[in-house]
Amino acid sequence: MGIVLDRKELIKYPFLKESQQLARRHVESLEEFLGSSPGDAALERAKERVVAALTFKKEFQDENTQNLKPELEIASYAIARLLVSCVGDRSLVDRLARYEAERASFFLAAEEPEIRRFVAWSVGIDTGAAAMPVTRYVELVPHLRDRRWRLVNRDVRQGGVNLEPGEIDELIRERIRAIIADQLPLRVPAGICERLAPVTGEIAALQQQQVLEQFGEVREEAFPPCISALIQAITAGTNLTHMGRFAITSFLHTIGMNVAQIADVFARAPDFDPDMTMYQVEHISGRGGTEYTPPSCATMRTFGLCANRDRDCERVNHPLSYYRLKKNIKKKRS
Amino acid sequence: MKPATLEFVKQRFAEYYQRQNLTVPSSLEQREWGFIFFDAAAEVRMRRHMAFADPEELGAYVKSLVPAHVYYSTAYYQTPSAPTMNEKHWAGADLIFDLDADHIVRGPYAMMLARVKEETEKLLAMLTDELGFARSQIRIAFSGGRGYHIHVTDIAVRGWGSQERREIVDYVCGIGLDPAAMLAPGGGETESDLRSDRAGAEGARTGWRRRYVETLRAHLLDLAARDPAEATAYLAGLDGIGKRTAAEFLADIGSLAAGAPEDLLKNRVVRALTAAPGFEERLRDAGARADEPVTTDIKRLIRTPGSLHGGSGMRVVPLDIRDFADFDPLVDAVVFGDRDVRVDLKANFATSLLGNTYSLDAGIRNVPEALAIFLCCRGVAEIAGGA
Ligand code: SF4
Numbered sequence: 001m002g003i004v005l006d007r008k009e010l011i012k013y014p015f016l017k018e019s020q021q022l023a024r025r026h027v028e029s030l031e032e033f034l035g036s037s038p039g040d041a042a043l044e045r046a047k048e049r050v051v052a053a054l055t056f057k058k059e060f061q062d063e064n065t066q067n068l069k070p071e072l073e074i075a076s077y078a079i080a081r082l083l084v085s086c087v088g089d090r091s092l093v094d095r096l097a098r099y100e101a102e103r104a105s106f107f108l109a110a111e112e113p114e115i116r117r118f119v120a121w122s123v124g125i126d127t128g129a130a131a132m133p134v135t136r137y138v139e140l141v142p143h144l145r146d147r148r149w150r151l152v153n154r155d156v157r158q159g160g161v162n163l164e165p166g167e168i169d170e171l172i173r174e175r176i177r178a179i180i181a182d183q184l185p186l187r188v189p190a191g192i193c194e195r196l197a198p199v200t201g202e203i204a205a206l207q208q209q210q211v212l213e214q215f216g217e218v219r220e221e222a223f224p225p226c227i228s229a230l231i232q233a234i235t236a237g238t239n240l241t242h243m244g245r246f247a248i249t250s251f252l253h254t255i256g257m258n259v260a261q262i263a264d265v266f267a268r269a270p271d272f273d274p275d276m277t278m279y280q281v282e283h284i285s286g287r288g289g290t291e292y293t294p295p296s297c298a299t300m301r302t303f304g305l306c307a308n309r310d311r312d313c314e315r316v317n318h319p320l321s322y323y324r325l326k327k328n329i330k331k332k333r334s
Numbered sequence: 335m336k337p338a339t340l341e342f343v344k345q346r347f348a349e350y351y352q353r354q355n356l357t358v359p360s361s362l363e364q365r366e367w368g369f370i371f372f373d374a375a376a377e378v379r380m381r382r383h384m385a386f387a388d389p390e391e392l393g394a395y396v397k398s399l400v401p402a403h404v405y406y407s408t409a410y411y412q413t414p415s416a417p418t419m420n421e422k423h424w425a426g427a428d429l430i431f432d433l434d435a436d437h438i439v440r441g442p443y444a445m446m447l448a449r450v451k452e453e454t455e456k457l458l459a460m461l462t463d464e465l466g467f468a469r470s471q472i473r474i475a476f477s478g479g480r481g482y483h484i485h486v487t488d489i490a491v492r493g494w495g496s497q498e499r500r501e502i503v504d505y506v507c508g509i510g511l512d513p514a515a516m517l518a519p520g521g522g523e524t525e526s527d528l529r530s531d532r533a534g535a536e537g538a539r540t541g542w543r544r545r546y547v548e549t550l551r552a553h554l555l556d557l558a559a560r561d562p563a564e565a566t567a568y569l570a571g572l573d574g575i576g577k578r579t580a581a582e583f584l585a586d587i588g589s590l591a592a593g594a595p596e597d598l599l600k601n602r603v604v605r606a607l608t609a610a611p612g613f614e615e616r617l618r619d620a621g622a623r624a625d626e627p628v629t630t631d632i633k634r635l636i637r638t639p640g641s642l643h644g645g646s647g648m649r650v651v652p653l654d655i656r657d658f659a660d661f662d663p664l665v666d667a668v669v670f671g672d673r674d675v676r677v678d679l680k681a682n683f684a685t686s687l688l689g690n691t692y693s694l695d696a697g698i699r700n701v702p703e704a705l706a707i708f709l710c711c712r713g714v715a716e717i718a719g720g721a
Binding site: 133134135138139141142143147148150151152153154155156157158159160298302 | 463464465466467488490491494497498500501502504505508509510511512515516520540541542543626627630
């Protein structure tokens with residue numbers, strides 16, 4: 001596509017190859033850059049990005065008036081990626097990816113048609129088509145929760161999925177999110193992480209606080225039956241399948257328990273092996289960089305983990321929603 | 335199986351593998367293989383993590399060891415013979431569907447086979463007409479037991495994880511259907527088309543939007559045809575529906591069923607009906623009953639076409655879409671002959687095979703070799719001495 005975006009435009013889409021090239025021309029050595037005063041400015045802005053991501057900020061307009069040089073603005077995107085990679089928590093990574101995608105999507109909505117087309121094309125989406133090949137579509141939508149995105153609810157004919165007006169924009173946003181999320185976490189040299197430690201420390205603290213505020217204190221009596229069953233199985237010394245361990249660990253991590261607290265749950269097993277447990281828990285809670293979103297009810301069912309389904313289960317399709325629902329009911333009553 | 339029976343079956347299998355080769359999957363060197371042997375002593379255990387560099391090596395292995403069951407991975411691996419999944423390095427997988435009569439109906443073997451064939455036909459139609467997979471990328475195999483396997487080898491699906499595959503299998507099974515999306519107006523045509531020619535617009539409905547409306551209409555009409563007292567009682571048993579509402583609804587049901595799909599959901603009783611298990615069952619019937627976990631599992635072993643199924647003695651028959659309609663497993667998957675073999679049948683048994691119907695009483699009798707293999711493999715007969 002014969003389009004050249006200028007620097008003002010590139011700052012809106014820092015994930016584009018073109019943007020990265022621009023920033024790279026400016027930053028020769030990361031170490032040196034981080035020690036310089038432009039580096040400080042970019043780091044400050046990077047922290048803003050991550051904080052905005054954590055606090056679900058949805059206002060992007062003001063960023064246009066930032067008087068940071070475009071190169072530094074783009075560098076701040078790259079540094080934000082370093083920051084979340086150094087923290088190493090998958091949910092933080094997901095937040096940043098979501099934030100960056102929403103930000104780009106916000107600018108795209110008001111963008112010139114050819115630029116919009118170019119950005120979409122860069123992430124592999126053709127904005128001109130009213131239908132998308134099935135094989136492409138199913139690669140885009142798995143993380144979109146709303147049931148209207150499920151292939152089964154689409155108008156599918158002859159290998160194409162018809163799209164309603166406006167849906168393509170949502171797909172572009174999701175695609176950008178997925179690309180960014182897939183790239184992270186980066187392997188950052190330990191020296192760089194050390195250098196960033198003051199900022200990553202602040203971010204980790206903010207995230208912990210966020211999680212606590214979102215789910216409040218952990219209340220075992222609000223756990224969905226499947227999770228209680230897993231805990232009972234552990235307590236009884238049953239060997240869980242990999243999926244079972246994964247389900248319980250990712251669930252507990254998401255509702256705000258830290259690695260040590262989760263290990264305590266596993267310690268209820270008679271043949272508890274602390275090293276092994278810590279290793280697995282850390283791995284699942286995101287240190288290894290793999291995905292750790294807890295499985296949905298559908299997946300739980302597939303793996304035979306949906307045990308003791310009760311009435312409240314009918315109102316949810318995710319064990320996390322069950323937990324949230326139950327906690328709210330309990331809160332109102334007490 | 336008694337030793338004599340085992341010997342008999344194994345010999346026949348050996349003879350088969352002398353004259354017939356397996357159908358070698360694409361990228362053979364990237365596939366993992368697994369075998370179960372006729373060793374009566376050991377409990378059933380699979381020897382897996384095997385790999386073969388070329389068809390000759392594979393053929394020689396099967397000819398000399400004569401396995402009871404032969405499987406290969408639907409996945410492609412960099413190092414298929416590595417002992418753990420991580421070391422194998424997954425490099426993609428075919429898209430697989432498993433239709434197994436055991437999960438669909440119970441009954442005589444021939445009936446189960448006929449039913450599962452219908453399901454497979456529905457699935458094939460959805461894969462080609464709706465999802466757009468090329469016929470040339472679809473391979474069918476009779477499983478040798480009670481069903482069919484569909485392999486989609488399209489390069490576009492290879493890299494898919496479980497989530498992408500779940501979208502597809504949910505589609506073919508009709509899982510997660512949203513009534514509002516199904517009954518919404520439109521079928522790809524414009525608003526004015528819809529207003530000017532309702533019948534035409536409805537004809538333009540395809541896929542699940544058509545199946546859903548048809549299923550719902552049939553459901554309503556069945557309800558209308560039922561004994562009114564019974565129908566009222568059923569409706570009044572649904573969540574939030576009283577006797578009075580139910581009766582009023584029944585009086586109206588004919589015109590409702592004939593009306594526009596998008597009006598159906600405005601009715602409270604219809605909403606309750608669509609959420610009830612009876613209707614969900616019907617929707618599952620409108621879809622194809624594929625076994626979901628098989629499709630979402632990206633590291634599965636599957637029976638090799640061209641091999642024999644040790645639990646039935648039938649051939650796992652590779653099929654082209656073109657040949658599927660005419661395929662009759664009870665004839666076309668039978669590879670053994672008709673010389674007499676003396677067997678001791680443990681119980682009465684009825685089946686048809688190679689065009690003949692058999693109704694056998696328990697006890698010692700002579701049966702054609704093909705039937706003897708079938709009975710011995712199924713474990714309902716042993717070879718009788720003195721033949
Ligand atoms: S329905 Fe969902 S929340 Fe309820 S037990 Fe099953 S998996 Fe858990």
